[in-house]
Amino acid sequence: MDSTAPMLRLTMVRPNLIQIPPYDLAPGFSLRWFRPGDERRWFEIQSAADRLNRIYEEIFAHQFGTDPLRLAQRQCYLCAADGNAIGTGTAWFDENFRGEVFGRVHWVAIVPEYQGKRLSRPLLTAVCERLRELGHERAYLTTSMKRRAAIRLYLRFGFEPLIETEEQARAWRTLRKEIGLV
Numbered sequence: 178m179d180s181t182a183p184m185l186r187l188t189m190v191r192p193n194l195i196q197i198p199p200y201d202l203a204p205g206f207s208l209r210w211f212r213p214g215d216e217r218r219w220f221e222i223q224s225a226a227d228r229l230n231r232i233y234e235e236i237f238a239h240q241f242g243t244d245p246l247r248l249a250q251r252q253c254y255l256c257a258a259d260g261n262a263i264g265t266g267t268a269w270f271d272e273n274f275r276g277e278v279f280g281r282v283h284w285v286a287i288v289p290e291y292q293g294k295r296l297s298r299p300l301l302t303a304v305c306e307r308l309r310e311l312g313h314e315r316a317y318l319t320t321s322m323k324r325r326a327a328i329r330l331y332l333r334f335g336f337e338p339l340i341e342t343e344e345q346a347r348a349w350r351t352l353r354k355e356i357g358l359v
């Protein structure tokens with residue numbers, strides 16, 4: 178893919194939240210839900226993990242608000258054996274996605290030193306299961322064309338490309354070839 182091309186945002190949809198792939202955590206790792214004060218840790222995780230976006234502290238409140246009860250229901254943290262949060266993903270929502278209510282897999286990230294260890298799978302399982310528990314019947318997410326590993330993961334989890342333009346169709350044809358899904 179041409180690295181000088183503009184970064185195209187991709188949208189993927191999971192038409193239902195039935196049969197979420199079950200992945201267990203590796204020994205020594207755990208999951209927990211948001212606690213007051215996690216805003217700073219979320220910022221640190223995102224800043225370390227995301228090389229495509231400029232992360233600034235105000236993003237948290239802008240994206241998630243400040244209701245600790247809502248966050249405790251929806252924002253998951255992946256923790257190493259020492260209890261330190263090393264990843265995060267949020268079972269968010271959108272009350273008007275294409276005119277309908279959808280769950281949203283939002284801001285999934287794992288710090289670089291723990292990437293590639295298959296930890297995103299149980300994190301995504303927990304987020305999708307939480308969406309279902311909260312009454313969502315389907316979900317969507319957005320990602321970048323440059324996030325090949327994430328795209329492969331989302332496809333394995335039953336998320337399908339939402340293709341609405343010829344530019345998106347071309348991008349998905351290219352991606353399928355590049356990640357071996359022809």
